Amino acid sequence: MSGNIVKLSRNTENAPQNSVSTQTVAFSHYNNISAQLPVDPKSGTIVPGDIKEQTRQCLNNIKAIVESVDHAMDDVIKINIFLKNISDVDAVNEVYTEFFQSYLPTQTTVAAAALPMDGALVQIDAVMSNGEGTPPQEPCDLIKVAKNTENAPRSSSSTQTVAFSHYNNISAQLPIDPKSGEVVTGGVKSQTEQCLKNIKSILESIDVPFDDIVKINIFLKNISDTEAVNEVYTTFFPDSAIARTAAYVPARTIISASALPMDALVQIDAVVSHGDGTPPQAVEDRHGIVIRANNTKDAPSSSLSTQTVAFSHYNHISGQLPLDPKTGKLVAGSVKEQTGQCLKNIKAILESVDHVMDDIVKINIQLGNIADIDAVNEVYTTFFKSDLPARTTFGVAAIPMDALIQIDAVASNAEGTPPGL
Known part of the structure; x- marks a missing residue:
């Protein structure tokens, strides 16, 4: 396969837009959709109502994004649901099944310590099939x-x-x-x-x-x-x-x-x-098709995970803590310094396999304090030169090693892995 496969980053006015992420990023045969809050795209505010109304808005936003790139909800492969209260899971599922007609995607549901935007009870992201591929791939059924x-x-x-x-x-x-x-x-x-x-x-x-x-x-x-x-x-x-x-x-x-x-x-x-x-x-x-697993000394390593695992046209990067790879210890400083270190580690991993930060299609950020999100964003945007990846951010009760932040990523891998080049 050609190494010139194009990453398609797209936004629609029919769903909430964000200055730190792209709504949908397609590469090859998958499409990554940023986490959607229960925000009315016209007003930019959380919709009134209970968990059912908020779930419906999140899914309406995803549907608008999906339809804006000529797809349908039944093309969704994977859904991640982040709840403020785990007791809402049955109410969420009641609404959820209204959006899928022929089958149900895979699903992960967890309660988060906090969600972006006060008043949000739920946040949902998705991964969608993209049978047409991205240029110069030929569409296929x-x-x-x-x-x-x-x-x-x-x-x-x-x-x-x-x-x-x-x-x-x-x-x-x-x-x-x-x-x-x-x-x-x-x-x-x-x-x-x-x-x-x-x-x-x-x-x-x-x-x-x-x-x-x-x-x-x-x-x-x-x-x-x-x-x-x-x-x-x-x-x-x-x-x-x-x-x-x-x-x-x-x-x-x-x-x-x-x-x-x-x-x-x-x-x-x-x-x-x-x-x-x-x-x-x-x-x-x-x-x-070969799984290509790789570690570099320029980022923290672990015997329990591989830093980056590539297969076909995607590359999966382990959760990165704000660790100095030389000392193995948390970097000193505030959440800004820790964010910078997490992203430096991801950058080092990508560069070790001849990739760049703009090859990232999806970023997941876990924060010990959701109030740190603006400080994180200040640092985050300095690491990308081109269109920003799709993104999911949520608050957690704790992070390994008492860190303030943890980040993982999925990157495009245009060269593929042998013999599916």
Whole structure:
């Protein structure tokens, strides 16, 4: 494939516009949509009403963005829902199902400590299929493949796995026993094991190896449970002889949630490489397209995650804390200094694989104090020369190492990974 694939960054007046993000950024066969608050695009203010009205506005904004690029809501592959109150989840899902006619996307729902704009009860972002590709790719009628298995918990508001082209998105898995439908007994270790077992069952049901995961997001009720989670996590990765030889682990972000559905202690979702593609793409050998994992000494490294994992035309970057890569310690200073360090780390990772910051299509920012958002934005915009990426920002109760901020990213990878160049 040509290395000249174009990134398409677009905004519509029919949804709220933002000076620090682009509403939708398409690259190759996916389209990344910025988090939408329940804001009326005409007034620029939060809509009046309860959680149902706010959810409807968020989804109307996403629908307006989707339709502005000649797509439909059923092209949405993945939805992330951030709630002020986890008790609102049933009301949100009631509205949510009104927007999807033929199927339900994969879904992750968490309670955030805070959302941008006072009065917001919900924020929603999305990933959408983009079958036409971006120039100079030729449009094609790629098929979306949505599947469920009885060997993992099923939900009335989401599909377990939705594949499109060379990626597969897995709904967030709670620590639920699929037979009983109940959260497993025991502490966070038992719950982590069940979440990962559920993901593994979903992947086995579609004949995809566990080590094809390129990015993991772990949502924790208590950030202090990280070490216990890691103990279990390392028993699942690496999972194959090939991965063990390469010491491969996915990119990863650990996120503090104020609360999780069903009062769980942990919830995990995943993005998975899908070498087979979806019809009418030619079926390739499972390992025909290569996962390219890379670390650089110019950014903080971890034995539990890879800094950047590329597959096909995307590159997934682990959550970056404001750590000095030389000392491994948090940088001194305010949130501005910490924001600068997180972004410097991401920049170093991208440059180590011959990419630049303007190749980023999506940024996710977690803040210890949502009031810091303006200070963050001051620093943030200095790192991009071209159109700003799609973005999601929310407040969390805690960040690893008592940091003030954590940032992860998804970048375009026009050169692809062998042999799908």
